[in-house]
Amino acid sequence: xxxxxxxxxxxxxxxxxxxESLSADANREAYGKCNNPYGHGHNYVVEVTFxxxxxxxxxxxxxxxxxxxxxxxxxxxxxxxxNLNTLDEFSGVVPTTENFAVVLHGIFAAFAHPxxxxxxxxxxENNSFDYAGAGDWPGGGTL
Amino acid sequence: xxxxxxxxxxxxxxxxxxxESLSADANREAYGKCNNPYGHGHNYVVEVTFxxxxxxxxxxxxxxxxxxxxxxxxxxxxxxxxNLNTLDEFSGVVPTTENFAVVLHGIFAAFAHPxxxxxxxxxxENNSFDYAGAGDWPGGGTL
Amino acid sequence: xxxxxxxxxxxxxxxxxxxESLSADANREAYGKCNNPYGHGHNYVVEVTFxxxxxxxxxxxxxxxxxxxxxxxxxxxxxxxxNLNTLDEFSGVVPTTENFAVVLHGIFAAFAHPxxxxxxxxxxENNSFDYAGAGDWPGGGTL
Amino acid sequence: xxxxxxxxxxxxxxxxxxxESLSADANREAYGKCNNPYGHGHNYVVEVTFxxxxxxxxxxxxxxxxxxxxxxxxxxxxxxxxNLNTLDEFSGVVPTTENFAVVLHGIFAAFAHPxxxxxxxxxxENNSFDYAGAGDWPGGGTL
Amino acid sequence: xxxxxxxxxxxxxxxxxxxESLSADANREAYGKCNNPYGHGHNYVVEVTFxxxxxxxxxxxxxxxxxxxxxxxxxxxxxxxxNLNTLDEFSGVVPTTENFAVVLHGIFAAFAHPxxxxxxxxxxENNSFDYAGAGDWPGGGTL
Amino acid sequence: xxxxxxxxxxxxxxxxxxxESLSADANREAYGKCNNPYGHGHNYVVEVTFxxxxxxxxxxxxxxxxxxxxxxxxxxxxxxxxNLNTLDEFSGVVPTTENFAVVLHGIFAAFAHPxxxxxxxxxxENNSFDYAGAGDWPGGGTL
Numbered sequence: 001x002x003x004x005x006x007x008x009x010x011x012x013x014x015x016x017x018x019x020e021s022l023s024a025d026a027n028r029e030a031y032g033k034c035n036n037p038y039g040h041g042h043n044y045v046v047e048v049t050f051x052x053x054x055x056x057x058x059x060x061x062x063x064x065x066x067x068x069x070x071x072x073x074x075x076x077x078x079x080x081x082x083n084l085n086t087l088d089e090f091s092g093v094v095p096t097t098e099n100f101a102v103v104l105h106g107i108f109a110a111f112a113h114p115x116x117x118x119x120x121x122x123x124x125e126n127n128s129f130d131y132a133g134a135g136d137w138p139g140g141g142t143l
Numbered sequence: 144x145x146x147x148x149x150x151x152x153x154x155x156x157x158x159x160x161x162x163e164s165l166s167a168d169a170n171r172e173a174y175g176k177c178n179n180p181y182g183h184g185h186n187y188v189v190e191v192t193f194x195x196x197x198x199x200x201x202x203x204x205x206x207x208x209x210x211x212x213x214x215x216x217x218x219x220x221x222x223x224x225x226n227l228n229t230l231d232e233f234s235g236v237v238p239t240t241e242n243f244a245v246v247l248h249g250i251f252a253a254f255a256h257p258x259x260x261x262x263x264x265x266x267x268e269n270n271s272f273d274y275a276g277a278g279d280w281p282g283g284g285t286l
Numbered sequence: 287x288x289x290x291x292x293x294x295x296x297x298x299x300x301x302x303x304x305x306e307s308l309s310a311d312a313n314r315e316a317y318g319k320c321n322n323p324y325g326h327g328h329n330y331v332v333e334v335t336f337x338x339x340x341x342x343x344x345x346x347x348x349x350x351x352x353x354x355x356x357x358x359x360x361x362x363x364x365x366x367x368x369n370l371n372t373l374d375e376f377s378g379v380v381p382t383t384e385n386f387a388v389v390l391h392g393i394f395a396a397f398a399h400p401x402x403x404x405x406x407x408x409x410x411e412n413n414s415f416d417y418a419g420a421g422d423w424p425g426g427g428t429l
Numbered sequence: 430x431x432x433x434x435x436x437x438x439x440x441x442x443x444x445x446x447x448x449e450s451l452s453a454d455a456n457r458e459a460y461g462k463c464n465n466p467y468g469h470g471h472n473y474v475v476e477v478t479f480x481x482x483x484x485x486x487x488x489x490x491x492x493x494x495x496x497x498x499x500x501x502x503x504x505x506x507x508x509x510x511x512n513l514n515t516l517d518e519f520s521g522v523v524p525t526t527e528n529f530a531v532v533l534h535g536i537f538a539a540f541a542h543p544x545x546x547x548x549x550x551x552x553x554e555n556n557s558f559d560y561a562g563a564g565d566w567p568g569g570g571t572l
Numbered sequence: 573x574x575x576x577x578x579x580x581x582x583x584x585x586x587x588x589x590x591x592e593s594l595s596a597d598a599n600r601e602a603y604g605k606c607n608n609p610y611g612h613g614h615n616y617v618v619e620v621t622f623x624x625x626x627x628x629x630x631x632x633x634x635x636x637x638x639x640x641x642x643x644x645x646x647x648x649x650x651x652x653x654x655n656l657n658t659l660d661e662f663s664g665v666v667p668t669t670e671n672f673a674v675v676l677h678g679i680f681a682a683f684a685h686p687x688x689x690x691x692x693x694x695x696x697e698n699n700s701f702d703y704a705g706a707g708d709w710p711g712g713g714t715l
Numbered sequence: 716x717x718x719x720x721x722x723x724x725x726x727x728x729x730x731x732x733x734x735e736s737l738s739a740d741a742n743r744e745a746y747g748k749c750n751n752p753y754g755h756g757h758n759y760v761v762e763v764t765f766x767x768x769x770x771x772x773x774x775x776x777x778x779x780x781x782x783x784x785x786x787x788x789x790x791x792x793x794x795x796x797x798n799l800n801t802l803d804e805f806s807g808v809v810p811t812t813e814n815f816a817v818v819l820h821g822i823f824a825a826f827a828h829p830x831x832x833x834x835x836x837x838x839x840e841n842n843s844f845d846y847a848g849a850g851d852w853p854g855g856g857t858l
Binding site for chain 1: 725727728729730748749751753754755756757758795796797798800801839840
């Protein structure tokens with residue numbers, strides 16, 4: 001019985017969308033008001049999904065207390081109340097939420113559970129982004 | 144890196160569920176209070192999902208400003224504050240939210256991005272409908 | 287110990303904003319797209335608030351099961367899946383949500399509990415209206 | 430035209446996570462505060478998804494009035510305002526939400542529509558679980 | 573400049589509504605399915621509101637980090653993942669959400685800020701309760 | 716019949732909490748992670764409430780289309796996708812959400828309707844702030 005478990009985390013961060021490789025005009029064209037030099041910010045919602053067989057003894061797919069501890073250490077301590085542009089993960093990488101989702105997927109892939117399915121990031125209540133890795137879904141790739 | 148981008152639009156419309164090909168009794172049987180001759184209405188939420196590779200220069204999958212302009216012109220200007228039964232799209236077609244999702248999928252398929260995945264329509268906070276086209280998912284067909 | 291109890295009900299209805307006493311131009315000026323002759327609709331949320339002393343034996347302020355029965359009979363059976371313009375309550379009265387809130391307050395005033403405080407109506411997730419009666423708050427009049 | 434129809438139900442229940450086959454220490458290790466001997470509870474949201482062709486005459490995939498009646502009889506009457514640990518479904522089975530999702534999937538599989546896709550259960554606003562049956566998705570198995 | 577600051581906390585608990593002073597029949601009459609002997613539960617949302625002048629130097633009305641610490645120690649550690657009926661606060665007091673709001677108001681009154689205005693408790697997304705103390709509002713008593 | 720009309724606007728902005736008049740240590744003490752030198756951000760929700768008599772002809776309390784135009788020009792064009800610290804309104808004023816609510820109240824006071832009641836600002840889904848002006852409520856001062 002493969003069950004999917006999803007858990008949501010909340011973090012507040014700022015970013016500026018600006019590609020060094022583009023001219024000022026091209027940046028304004030690509031990003032509009034998100035190119036504002038002083039940045040802006042969001043309350044991001046990060047939802048991570050794992051799948052796996054239900055352990056017949058405990059009735060659980062994954063240890064959510066361990067997942068919370070992992071998320072606090074590797075996601076919240078690093079990205080909550082941060083300016084994404086100043087972080088190493090976004091050195092030379094525009095901190096769009098597309099790229100943020102890929103970065104977060106790479107982080108959660110290191111959690112001690114083999115069944116990472118996807119990372120879903122809500123930038124606003126009307127905008128969201130999903131990344132499921134490079135493979136096929138399930139196991140990555142498609143929604 | 145294929146990332147999925149979803150964007151939500153909000154519109155208020157009215158409809159009456161009534162099939163011309165059915166008797167009055169069969170209509171009441173099929174639609175219940177939704178068959179009320181004077182109609183009723185909803186705040187619909189329309190969420191469209193595209194997928195594609197992340198552009199390595201801009202970090203984006205699709206131009207959401209262009210998508211918003213497309214949605215304002217082809218979806219909101221047409222369906223927001225409208226009575227669905229009076230529109231050409233629903234001539235001879237019962238304006239159920241199933242059919243509305245299919246209509247909206249056909250509209251978003253004309254947007255200048257090849258990766259349309261699906262259209263999700265919320266009729267109420269407890270009712271929603273998804274249509275992903277006729278092919279296979281991804282690329283259509285399944286959720 | 288005066289405690290406030292609030293309960294939410296959900297209904298879907300359609301309306302057209304049009305004042306018979308105004309010209310066609312003045313109607314379009316006043317109501318914009320809400321004056322569309324075929325109407326449109328909403329998922330309305332109706333929240334009613336009563337206050338009163340907590341009964342020391344039962345620990346309750348009001349009988350919510352009775353309130354639900356009252357709301358089903360006098361609010362949902364009448365307004366859910368209806369076209370507001372066709373109802374007697376809106377004969378000669380434009381079915382704005384301001385007026386709808388006043389109508390609903392009049393209905394809930396007949397419920398068998400003396401502590402009606404206010405009626406709150408959400409027309410969309412961004413628009414809401416409150417009516418607390420003609421007196422002073424508490425006991426009516428102000429928020 | 431295969432359309433997916435999802436419908437949400439709300440129920441309040443209590444549970445205690447405790448495996449008879451584990452020691453007291455192992456139970457505390459596995460379940461933390463959820464192992465509290467007196468239990469705790471949640472407002473569960475249950476969303477069931479069916480898929481099928483849109484009936485060309487009615488424009489519908491499934492009869493949602495019948496689905497509601499089925500859910501009231503087989504889901505809400507049994508699990509709403511209940512203590513999950515006391516029910517036969519959880520005799521010898523820990524009432525985790527993983528197992529609850531599997532139980533609910535088994536119940537909805539008996540509804541008179543062949544296209545059950547999955548059951549999604551929200552335990553809190555930050556925790557959710559999906560079960561799509563033992564086969565392939567669509568048709569079960571993967572999200 | 574008196575500003576109102578509100579902060580929400582989330583906790584999951586179970587309760588059974590049953591008054592020792594009432595007969596079994598009267599209990600069923602008063603509480604319906606909430607009188608089920610094995611209990612049920614909710615995800616409660618607790619929102620507390622303080623008011624005060626904005627400190628001209630810090631721009632703040634209250635220290636929310638201290639409030640969070642207070643809430644973790646005095647509210648969450650006590651009521652989250654608990655069975656309300658087993659707690660001293662509800663010895664001889666039916667754990668209705670009316671009474672829970674009064675209990676929580678008494679707790680927050682001990683926080684080191686003089687401007688407690690009210691406690692708002694959501695039992696479900698459709699049911700909520702407010703208690704503002706025994707005095708006048710502001711300063712207690714009315715909403 | 717005095718009815719209260721509330722309307723919500725959404726904006727994304729960044730800020731850093733830092734008082735020039737305080738030492739580095741005192742700033743970290745007062746603001747914690749919100750004092751991070753590179754800032755962070757939020758999706759703010761701004762809800763403004765006006766009250767007034769219902770116009771017997773139009774059934775409306777205020778012209779919401781005009782209010783939207785006012786908000787776009789004076790609130791969204793200025794604060795959406797901005798860094799609050801760089802704006803004149805926050806020159807010498809720490810951009811806490813308390814102060815932001817007071818600033819927004821001052822702006823909405825210039826709207827062509829006499830019945831401004833309060834401004835409510837949500838910084839996150841768990842944090843909100845209300846300002847009702849210096850007078851009495853209604854008419855200002857209390858919630």
